[in-house]
Amino acid sequence: MEIRNGTTVQEFTLEGFPEVRHLGKVLFLLHLLAYLASVMGNSLIITVTWADRHLHTPMYFFLSTFSFCESGFITTVIPKLLTIFLLGQQAIHFTSCLTQAFSFLFLGSTIFFLMAVMSLDRYLAICRPLQYSAIMSLRVCFFLIFFCYILSFGLITGLVLQVSQLSFCGPNVIPHFFCDLGSLIHLSCSDPRSTEMLTFGLALFILLTSLLITIIAYSNIAVTIMGLPSAKERQKAFSTCSSHLAVLSLMYGSCIFIYIKPKQTSRLDSNREAALVNTVVTPLLNPVIYTLRNKQVHQALRDMLSRVKLQK
Template sequence: MRNGTTVQEFILEGFPAIQHLGKILFLVHLLAYLASIAGNAVIVTITCADSRLHTPMYFFLSIFSFLECGVVSAVIPKLLVIFLLDRKIISFLACFIQAFVFLFLGAAGFLLIAVMSLDRYVAICKPLHYTTIMNPKTCFLLVTACFTLAFPLISGMVIKVSQLSFCGPHVIPHFFCDVGPLIHLSCSDSRSAEMLAFALALVILLTSLIITIIAYSNIVVTIVRLPSAREKQKAFSTCSSHLIVLSLMYGSCVFIYVKPKQRNRLDSNREAALVNTVVTPLLNPVIYTLRNKQVHQALRETISNLPLMFLLQSSDFI
């Protein structure tokens, strides 16, 4: 922190207009949080446990579900405390740690979405070369690249914002620490930090979006050329769930971050952020599993084998 920084803690405003419904909102968000964690954890567990799901698509999906668990865990617990106990204070250090974790996992998630789009492109447009191109080593390197690219970009931005002077006020008009509201609170010249945040959002979101659009444009062209209606339906069904998820994520994040003036529309950002931190992580496991027969079968077999596994463990213990 610079010498000009006198603020040692911030106050998260949350949703003051509906704070009187705190206990009801606490229950609603708690259930959504638990359902999101449980759903994404099931995807990770099933993917690891069932050998039939040891494919690139489910490998990327399990990493994406893991990232979603991290994103909601970085934000929602503090929101639950605000709703239930009305404790809105967060320390300077904790605030920037929360901002870093949320942005780092979010950026890695968007890069991973681009990788998942490329995986679907290779699977549908280059089916004969799919196993050769998307081998385990390539999949691991692609996931590693997502984290490796996201870490220095987000670290540099968060460090730059943390070095701004904060002299007061210290009320963040949001329900978690995000770079836009933090830049808005700075009492020093924050134009360079604001432009850096805009540039990084533009690079990460639009690069991922462009790769996804190009991949799915080629997929659509390939599917239209398929001779069989059944083959077309099968190909579209494998991509439709991915398209629903990424439309929700891109829509909310482009609205929040891809604008040069972070000072504008801070109030409306809260509602858009709820989509990204509550709704999308909750819908991801539902969208990806309800339309997937392989996951259905793996879940049924796992559930049916639970009593047998329990009996075997009990007999070993005895």
């Protein structure tokens, strides 16, 4: 991206967590383990989904795409954080900073749109079971995923391009552990009001649109479940949604706290911990939540392990 408007800052410094800098090696090990566990967990979901033909359904197709985005999402942030903890390398080039911010927001917004699509999928499966197969065809699944990627790409590209046109003439210390656009905008020498409002508006649109779709879908699901004749049927229907609801609660809780604030300067000192939950804890818990109570995934894992043993 071209640097314009008299920008003199070519490099930023990520502040990280200065109050615990003396624990760098311990934090490096903890975050490395969390990162590896998250990537391995999400990779396992993708592998099992594509290896077992019983999981070749829209629900698991969306889940494997979600896991792929989660792996990319955490990879945009954690490797740089690990170098800060271990080596103290806090510097990041202007272009690399914008690239990291774009990747983080693009994958993050795609994840939220995918969560909304997964809510619609559960709505159709529970509330419209007879029409489900006809509506949620493979072509429709591909279209919905493609739409999530394209919509996110368009929204975030416009935002990052506008930020790239701002002037940066110092200071250059970002009070965060990655290139958060809110922190970056605050460092600009230009008038940041229009960019701040655009950032707030896009965050509002992405989070609340996906949340609204999810609320409408699950409101209808709740009504349908309550109308089922037997407790066993109600429990079975609810169990297919419980994992999704748990992940939704984690994601929306942390992101609404971070992003739904019109004045970006009001959150610079408060969101590092919440962002750490969003970028480390949630991606680590998501594979566990989705597989812990999922009998189909359990069976697919057993079948895959059995095939591996037979090959040996």
